Amino acid sequence: MNRATVIFGGTFDPVHYGHLRAASEVSEKLAADDFRLLPAGNPPHRDHTGAEAYHRLAMLELALAPYPDLTVDEREVRRGGPSYMVETLASIRREVGSRPVILCLGQDAANQLSGWHRWRELLELAHLVVMKRPRSRPKYTGEVAEVLGERRVRRPSQLMESGAGRVCYLGVTQLAISSTDIRGQLADGRDPRFLLPSTVLAYIRKHGLYH
Numbered sequence: 001m002n003r004a005t006v007i008f009g010g011t012f013d014p015v016h017y018g019h020l021r022a023a024s025e026v027s028e029k030l031a032a033d034d035f036r037l038l039p040a041g042n043p044p045h046r047d048h049t050g051a052e053a054y055h056r057l058a059m060l061e062l063a064l065a066p067y068p069d070l071t072v073d074e075r076e077v078r079r080g081g082p083s084y085m086v087e088t089l090a091s092i093r094r095e096v097g098s099r100p101v102i103l104c105l106g107q108d109a110a111n112q113l114s115g116w117h118r119w120r121e122l123l124e125l126a127h128l129v130v131m132k133r134p135r136s137r138p139k140y141t142g143e144v145a146e147v148l149g150e151r152r153v154r155r156p157s158q159l160m161e162s163g164a165g166r167v168c169y170l171g172v173t174q175l176a177i178s179s180t181d182i183r184g185q186l187a188d189g190r191d192p193r194f195l196l197p198s199t200v201l202a203y204i205r206k207h208g209l210y211h
């Protein structure tokens, strides 16, 4: 078991099997002993979300309830202001000391990295694992390609040799599911069952979300 803290951040609006399967596979590949899904409280890059942060958090908790090895980190929902990942990682770093911290993000999210708040500092605080996404290829802007290229390692085990600063690409099973599509189906009165856990869908219906 590797002593690393792994963070899978997302808006999770709502959480679906694409997120959950990717999290499970990355956790397995990294042999992680501390794997956290971390919902963005107030995503800095989105004008609005379909559901309030407390609903997105509740849905994530329902989805992960049967799987105690995958936990929820609530700090961005509890914290006020924009949910900048650099601040989140700094706060996690203060708690875990020098152990490896690994931030997982999909290729689509990684392509936007140059727009993230103080993005260069992310690699001082954590390693990055970039997960391949259906229909999304590396399309970096600015200096990101250069920085990520310089830091790239081939084997996930190399992330365990230091606390931060390396980048590794991992393949995950390609499930072409997105929260946007699920929200669209619900808004159109269609049934997105089997794209997300039934407990999450029941929560959505109970609270009348995404209509």
Ligand SMILES: Nc1ncnc2c1ncn2[C@@H]1O[C@H](COP(=O)(O)OP(=O)(O)OP(=O)(O)O)[C@@H](O)[C@H]1O
Pocket: 009, 010, 011, 012, 013, 017, 018, 019, 022, 104, 105, 106, 107, 108, 109, 131, 132, 133, 134, 172, 174, 175, 176, 177, 178, 179, 180, 181
């Ligand atoms: N189907 C999927 N397979 C693998 N990774 C995914 C999948 N969907 C989302 N991710 C990754 O999970 C993280 C959180 O994603 P997010 O909550 O934005 O989901 P999304 O489905 O892309 O949402 P939206 O459609 O609202 O943009 C991101 O790093 C994203 O790349």
Ligand SMILES: O=C(O)c1ccc[n+]([C@@H]2O[C@H](COP(=O)([O-])O)[C@@H](O)[C@H]2O)c1
Pocket: 008, 009, 010, 011, 012, 038, 039, 040, 043, 044, 045, 083, 084, 085, 086, 105, 109, 115, 116, 117
């Ligand atoms: O810190 C930032 O500036 C920043 C900008 C864009 C995205 N993020 C984070 O990236 C993660 C994935 O974002 P998303 O939009 O794919 O859900 C999520 O944890 C976001 O909070 C963070």
